[in-house]
Amino acid sequence: MASGEFVLETDDLSKEFKGFFAVRGVNLRVRKGDVHALIGPNGAGKTTVFNLLTKFLTPTSGRILYKGEDITRTSPADIARKGMVRSFQISAVFPHLSLLENVRIALQRELGTSFHFWKSDASLAALNDRAEALLEAVGLTEFRSHMAGDLPYGRKRALEIATTLALDPEMLLLDEPTAGMTHEDIVRITDLIGKVAQNRTVLMVEHNLSVVSNLSNVITVLQRGEILAEGSYDEVSKMPEVISAYLGTGNG
């Protein structure tokens, strides 16, 4: 296996919760530049895999490699510093901070003054132009001084993406980016992810199959914690085992 080709790999990854294997022996390969979707029926272990990859859970066994480097024991904050940034299923904003401040939080780490408690926060104004450019990219300029908590759900997700992009990550991990959104919001976010994915690698967990078919070129289907199938949307959607496990239930 040529490590250069794959940005993220897992090696026999398993997670056991008191005798129950939520994830068992998963070998995932995410190729550089791909938009890779992880799908599967409820309880298939998608979110567990996701949390293992982002280090919010520790695997029972197996390894995780990012750009060929073993990151199985690396802390979640350090994963982000290496360029792999996640989103959350429930929108993750800082509700009592303004939109501008939300984006600035992501930008300010690179200033190296994040521990400077004696410095005025006026020094962060140097980041305003970049923060505003990011807000503009997701269509939130007019709300810049609103509190993030006051935004409707779809806009919160857009803000979250702007904040994530502020880190300029090489790899994005998106946990159900369109969950709970109205149709209009879904179209907007799908466009946005498509745009963002052009020079990045994306791995996403997603329920909405039209979003998956629009965006992703590789799909991995999970069932009961194991990989059931892998391939393009057209390939995967024709496999009988996938149809019975996933497409046949509730979506057919």
Add this chain to the structure above:
Amino acid sequence: MIRILGLVVLVAAALAAPYFFYPIFLMKALCFALFACAFNLLLGYVGLLSFGHAAFLGTAAYITGHSMKVLGLPPELGILAGTAAAALVGLVFGWLAIRRQGIYFAMITLALSQMIFFYALQAPFTGGEDGIQAIPRGHLLGFIDLTSEIALYHFVLAIFVFGWLVIYRTIHSPFGQVLKAIRENEPRAISLGYRTDHYKLMAFVLSAALSGMAGSTKTLVFQLASLTDVHWHMSGEVVLMTLLGGMGTVFGPVVGAFLVVSIQNYLAQMGSWVTIIQGGIFVVCVLLFRRGIVGEVLALIRKLRERQARTG
């Protein structure tokens, strides 16, 4: 304009106060106000409820008392020594407690502060049940005689203002911005690459050091360091002051501290009823005005402004 005027009035009132009120009472209130502000830095801006802050107040009180009475240090160095000792204890406590959250964090800080209490009870230099008494106030910088209550008051006021400004700046700094992010959504802050434990520990040490500064100053005022300072009642009292005044506001803890100290002073003749009255006030506060006094006032102002913006 209103802001500057308000500040001028506040400073004038603070400078004139000892001529109208009993200076010792004012100094006590200022010490507790600083203590509550330091506690609020942790509770209001990082979302960590420590139930062991007496340990920092008390440690600093004993170290200042000992270094001034036995080692003969001048007051400024005595206070520095106490503050440094509290910061050190804060570093150890914080390092042990910061990984836990919510009730577990509170319990660990309580347990650790009880260890300090029992140490203070047994250690020879603390004077056990008697405490360290008759600590000389000395001469500030060698020439300002602190036995004068007016001079001492202005020194205490200066320390309070310094401590309050440090806290104010911390809240309004790049570091404070990260703290607020952690308070609002810690997993998200982590996912943005912040090693949140480091920030929480830093805030914990700052809070401990400033609590220590309050304890050292209190020792100077009362010329006494005793077990009261390290008792868990003290840890509870600072929670009460902060919640009553309004946690997460810069003036709330000050108001809360003045209120609680006033109640204790003016109702002192009622003996143990004071505790019951305090408990009653706490219950009313939690039931009726959860944001605390200053918090409720700020919320009211915001609401009025919004209404004005809508109609105007």
